[in-house]
Amino acid sequence: MAVTYRVGAQTSIHSLAANQMPDIDRMLYLEEPIQTPLFQMLYLNEKLPASPVINENAKFSWFEDKYVPSYTVLTATVSGGASADNISGTDVTWINEGDVLWNQATDDLVYVDSIASGEVDITDLAGSTFGNMAVGDYIFKVGSRNHEMATARTAVSTVETEVSNYCEIHSETVTQSGRKQAGENYTDGKSYDDEVRKKMVELKEEVERNFWFSSGSGTVTVSTDYRHTYNKGLKGFISTNAVSYSGSPTEAALDDFLYQSFLKGKKDKDFIMGGELLKSVGALIKNKYEVTNLTTKYGINISQYQTNFGLASLIWNPNFVGPEASNGYLVDRTNLKMRYMANDKKGSRKFRIEEGVETPGTDGLSTKLLMDVGIEVPLESAHGLFYKV
Structure with missing residues (x-):
């Protein structure tokens, strides 16, 4: 075995690295x-x-599933001054014959007198004329036109949707x-x-x-x-x-x-x-908030x-x-x-x-x-x- 001799003080510089104890956190x-x-x-x-x-x-x-809607939004204008016309909206498939509709913008009341091929025909409820209806007007269902001897109305319901x-x-x-x-x-x-x-x-x-x-x-x-x-x-x-x-x-x-x-x-x-x-x-x-001089935390x-x-x-x-x-x-x-x-x-x-x-x-x-x-x-x-x- 070969031995290395050291003359003078031993310091950490002269220690063999392989023989030094590592200090590692456990x-x-x-x-x-x-x-x-x-x-x-x-x-x-x-x-x-x-x-x-x-x-x-x-x-x-x-x-x-959901409830039958209560309103639609008009997608076409309807000229005023008439007692009858037809409307189109974002979704009109739920509207039923005899429904009473209210135009929020004009405050007019009309009823649906017929529906054919997706066309909703309306008539002024009071038998008068209604105002101009514009694109974007909200049309709400507020009732149904039933006389005192009216028969049962056509049923309208929803069909559930499958999601997966x-x-x-x-x-x-x-x-x-x-x-x-x-x-x-x-x-x-x-x-x-x-x-x-x-x-x-x-x-x-x-x-x-x-x-x-x-x-x-x-x-x-x-x-x-x-x-x-x-x-x-x-x-x-x-x-x-x-x-x-x-x-x-x-x-x-x-x-x-x-x-x-x-x-x-x-x-x-x-x-x-x-x-x-x-x-x-x-x-x-x-x-x-307003910062005051009493504040010790921010x-x-x-x-x-x-x-x-x-x-x-x-x-x-x-x-x-x-x-x-x-x-x-x-x-x-x-x-x-x-x-x-x-x-x-x-x-x-x-x-x-x-x-x-x-x-x-x-x-x-x-x-x-x-x-x-x-x-x-x-x-x-x-x-x-x-x-x-």
Whole structure:
């Protein structure tokens, strides 16, 4: 064995690097996951608990219906000074012979004397003449023209509409060799079980994004033998109350969106939004305050935005990044439900951890994590999307 001699003081410079004790914190500092408010809401929803899907193609449906409308908006002008004419509107299919209609703009009352080939013929109710009717006038049904010996009127009703979606298989795998498992690390948090727990969180975040952003649903045949189904998220469903804004949102624009979105559904909803939109809403509120010399803290922590139309609980979703950070969704919890494929022979398809999926004879372990889930959005008009263009 060769020996190296040192004349003079020994210092840290002369120590062999391989023989120095490293000072490493035994704790692994794992960056905590971002929030998943929609996933948590649906997975743990007690009022509308998640329910299994029994269709082997992973398709699930629901039916929606509505009341017969009460008004239409004129799409063509009607010259005044006449006692009879015909009207056309955005939707006149529900109007029935004998209906009494009121023109909000002219304050005229007319009744429907006949309907043929989609043409609605009207006559002044008092037998006089009515005023000029313009495009955009609101025409309300306010009664029906029945004399004292009138017979039963023709029935008018609605037909329910089928809406559907699909469960989507979300699957991830953790694999480690036997040697990797046998070795030791300075820190905790790197064992095989730790990696499985970490993958569980990542899978939950993936499903959260799917429930928000997936824009379509359907089924695709893969290699002629297998079926891939994909789930439509909230962004794909919301159309009635999808309201855009540009620049910085104003208080008036925000109130208009909430007014429109609270017309249907509950009057207490969650306004889940990205950080940029939340900052803009905070700025609107800050402008209402005056700072005094007694202030020892600055800022706001507003959890609710209150209007006469409804109450919106403000919730930040860090999943909304990039352009999505400027968007927000008004969510009615009572019109939202998680669906999952029913159990198979291996167990739960709502969520399961399946061990021992490695190829036989492989020197190592593989664990499969699986969620076969989708989202049901009955009455999309009860929800809203406020997005930046």
